[in-house]
Amino acid sequence: MLFQIKSYLKFLWYSKNEHAVHSPFVFNLITKCFYDKKSKPEYAILQQYRNTLLENKNSIEVTDFGAGSKVFKSNKREIAQIAKTAGISAKRARLLFRILNYFQPENILELGTSLGLATSAMALGNKNAQIITLEGCPNTANQCQLQLQKFNINNVACVITEFSEYLKTHPDSYRDSQPTTHDLIYFDGNHSKQATLDYFELLLPTITNDSVWIFDDIHWSAEMEEAWEAIKKRPKVSVTIDTFQWGLVFFRREQPKEHFVIRV
Ligand SMILES: C[S@@+](CC[C@H](N)C(=O)[O-])C[C@H]1O[C@@H](n2cnc3c(N)ncnc32)[C@H](O)[C@@H]1O
Numbered sequence: 001m002l003f004q005i006k007s008y009l010k011f012l013w014y015s016k017n018e019h020a021v022h023s024p025f026v027f028n029l030i031t032k033c034f035y036d037k038k039s040k041p042e043y044a045i046l047q048q049y050r051n052t053l054l055e056n057k058n059s060i061e062v063t064d065f066g067a068g069s070k071v072f073k074s075n076k077r078e079i080a081q082i083a084k085t086a087g088i089s090a091k092r093a094r095l096l097f098r099i100l101n102y103f104q105p106e107n108i109l110e111l112g113t114s115l116g117l118a119t120s121a122m123a124l125g126n127k128n129a130q131i132i133t134l135e136g137c138p139n140t141a142n143q144c145q146l147q148l149q150k151f152n153i154n155n156v157a158c159v160i161t162e163f164s165e166y167l168k169t170h171p172d173s174y175r176d177s178q179p180t181t182h183d184l185i186y187f188d189g190n191h192s193k194q195a196t197l198d199y200f201e202l203l204l205p206t207i208t209n210d211s212v213w214i215f216d217d218i219h220w221s222a223e224m225e226e227a228w229e230a231i232k233k234r235p236k237v238s239v240t241i242d243t244f245q246w247g248l249v250f251f252r253r254e255q256p257k258e259h260f261v262i263r264v
Contacts (some may be wrong), residue, residue, distance in 0.1 A: 001185050002056025003221065004219060008219070011244045014261045015244070016262060016263070019188045021260065026258075027238060030104065033101075034255070034264045035086065035264075040094075040098075042153075043094055045120075045124060045151065050117060051092075051150055053115050054080050054083050055254040057079070058079050059076050059078050059079070060082075060143060060252050062076070062137050063075070063137040063140075065162070065189065079143060081141065086114045088117045088121070093118060093120075095142040096214075098125070099123055099184075100129065101184070103212055105129060105212060107175070107181060107183050107202065108131040108182065108184045109131075109133075109190050109203075109206075110131060110134065111126060111186070111199060112134070112163075112188035113135035113158060114144065115140065115147060116156075118160070118186060119131060119156055121230050123156050127155065129155055130157070131157065134163055138160050139241055142148050145158050158164075163199060164202070167199065167203065168196065168204040180206055181207070183208065184212045184213070184214070185212075185213045185214070185216065186216045187199060189223065191224055193221060193224060197230060197231070204234075209251060214249075215228065215231070215248075215249065216248040219245075237250075238253065239252060239257075239258055239260070240259045240260065242262070243260075
């Protein structure tokens, strides 16, 4: 916690708004998407999706993955508690919705579904998108599937799998000479340095010039900050944007390498 406070103070010190940005690509993203304050009809659906989870007092047996939960001890957890602690915040879900709406990515991958709070934001952000979302805990994934059905969200395929298992053995293997491409990837599970860097390398063959990658919790721990610094240095990465909670990564070849720290 102390680490995160220190890290946040540093972020506040270095962060800027659109006035300090000279790149038209980043300026437009900030002004037309990040800072778009207009209400959208889909925000009400996202809120309902969240509310029904927060009202759900049923418990499920959860399988723990990744860097582990900093909150729970037992493996039996209430749906409402999972939604409150593991899911994306309402403000971030609206931002994710806008990012999807702005870039209109069609082929999306999410690492870490949980109850689908972020998945639903992406699915509504671009209704033409096809989303593959990976979750290692079968009971959590089942709850998510039920919730997506309840809200008629049909452009999502939930895959129950350990992440690296999927990335290494998927039929359209990411190591093939003509791998699947992803227009957007949301990394939100297993917040450890090594795993984050491994997923980065495994998924690198799937980029296009316009791919957008979003890493959650880049300041969660010293390790995650190290992972973020290593990602920024990767040769194929051109622009990065640190919004404290998220690190956005772009691979646009026409763009000089530049790292932005932006308040959202
Ligand atoms: C932070 S939650 C995802 C939250 C979700 N994206 C949202 O905003 O609602 C991370 C999820 O990833 C899953 N997870 C973590 N590491 C994993 C791994 N190595 N393989 C499969 N699933 C994993 C956990 O079970 C957990 O449900």
